[in-house]
Amino acid sequence: MTPAQTQPLESTTTLRHDWTRDEVAALFSKPFNDLLFIAHSVHRQFHDPNAVQISTLLSIKTGACPEDCKYCSQSGHYATGLEKEKLLEIEKVVAEAREAQAKGASRFCMGAAWRSPQAKDMPYVLEMVRQVKELNMETCMTLGMLDAHQARQLAEAGLDYYNHNLDTSPEYYQHIITTRRYQDRLDTLENVRTAGMKVCCGGILGLGEGRQDRIALLQQLANLPQHPESVPINRLIKIPGTPLAEAEPIDSLEFIRSIAVARITMPQSMVRLSAGRESMSDEMQALCFFAGANSIFYGEKLLTAGNPATDRDRLLFERLGLYALQSGTMSEQTQQNTALASSPPLYYDAMAVRHNADLTA
Numbered sequence: 001m002t003p004a005q006t007q008p009l010e011s012t013t014t015l016r017h018d019w020t021r022d023e024v025a026a027l028f029s030k031p032f033n034d035l036l037f038i039a040h041s042v043h044r045q046f047h048d049p050n051a052v053q054i055s056t057l058l059s060i061k062t063g064a065c066p067e068d069c070k071y072c073s074q075s076g077h078y079a080t081g082l083e084k085e086k087l088l089e090i091e092k093v094v095a096e097a098r099e100a101q102a103k104g105a106s107r108f109c110m111g112a113a114w115r116s117p118q119a120k121d122m123p124y125v126l127e128m129v130r131q132v133k134e135l136n137m138e139t140c141m142t143l144g145m146l147d148a149h150q151a152r153q154l155a156e157a158g159l160d161y162y163n164h165n166l167d168t169s170p171e172y173y174q175h176i177i178t179t180r181r182y183q184d185r186l187d188t189l190e191n192v193r194t195a196g197m198k199v200c201c202g203g204i205l206g207l208g209e210g211r212q213d214r215i216a217l218l219q220q221l222a223n224l225p226q227h228p229e230s231v232p233i234n235r236l237i238k239i240p241g242t243p244l245a246e247a248e249p250i251d252s253l254e255f256i257r258s259i260a261v262a263r264i265t266m267p268q269s270m271v272r273l274s275a276g277r278e279s280m281s282d283e284m285q286a287l288c289f290f291a292g293a294n295s296i297f298y299g300e301k302l303l304t305a306g307n308p309a310t311d312r313d314r315l316l317f318e319r320l321g322l323y324a325l326q327s328g329t330m331s332e333q334t335q336q337n338t339a340l341a342s343s344p345p346l347y348y349d350a351m352a353v354r355h356n357a358d359l360t361a
């Protein structure tokens with residue numbers, strides 16, 4: 001056996017917040033099979049490997065965003081042909097949430113193309129949160145930067161998650177966005193945490209970054225004081241009219257490696273296949289699930305971009321024997337598994353954990 005195969009998993013199964021870039025780089029550099037073996041083993045220690053959490057995303061205010069994110073169809077800086085829309089009415093948002101729930105979504109994410117919410121908009125978004133919560137769905141919003149007061153207001157309205165991505169490495173960030181700083185993003189994440197909400201935070205691959213930037217992005221995420229509960233890993237959707245319209249696509253195996261490293265460095269988090277899934281083959285998605293992805297966006301539209309047709313997703317779930325996680329079930333499973341992960345065997349079976357728990361109940 002090679003050292004990589006015999007290496008115990010203990011070093012990867014505790015929740016760490018002190019990853020060095022060299023350590024993350026060493027994971028990326030492993031032979032593909034070794035990396036996937038470790039990632040999948042970690043995945044089984046913390047999660048049911050056949051359960052996938054499903055979120056649906058709705059754009060509640062589209063276009064004319066003052067930020068200049070070079071990948072985004074909604075930035076007012078680029079001529080993408082997108083029609084600007086006003087904030088959606090609350091009734092329409094709730095109707096969409098109800099429909100998403102009927103199709104199996106346990107979490108409803110609402111996104112607005114804002115630099116940050118304005119005071120006049122807050123009563124509406126707070127009411128959206130309250131009414132979607134009444135459907136017994138988890139709620140998530142992405143509204144741009146939040147100050148401490150806005151974060152508290154959203155938390156008090158019952159918002160479960162706030163999405164705010166780091167996008168890329170601190171070093172590469174300036175090539176992608178110039179209208180706000182990396183530190184602004186970290187400050188928003190801190191405000192969200194302090195207010196008591198869960199964090200959804202990840203990045204985008206294929207922005208023209210190098211592997212060192214992917215390493216740095218995952219290191220940043222894994223070294224946050226608390227790992228984000230959700231880590232969306234997006235694959236760039238090239239939008240005509242944006243500066244990244246002709247970006248070199250990220251290699252599929254490198255994307256899967258990134259999923260695996262996210263899983264190893266943030267074992268308890270839900271790692272989400274987000275934007276760009278439409279361009280992935282079923283086989284690539286299957287490898288992503290094996291490498292530790294356990295959450296997807298479901299629905300035919302992702303804010304303004306395409307997403308795989310829901311029928312294709314249903315079929316893929318059937319072919320892979322996956323099932324949709326219901327709201328709230330993961331936290332119990334994760335808690336059990338986290339408790340048991342203090343002395344992990346090499347081959348761990350999350351299903352056996354459930355079985356044992358049943359026997360001792």
Ligand code: SF4
Pocket residue numbers: 065066067068069072073074075076112113114115144
């Ligand atoms: S990613 Fe968000 S903040 Fe950036 S331009 Fe698009 S809508 Fe605005």
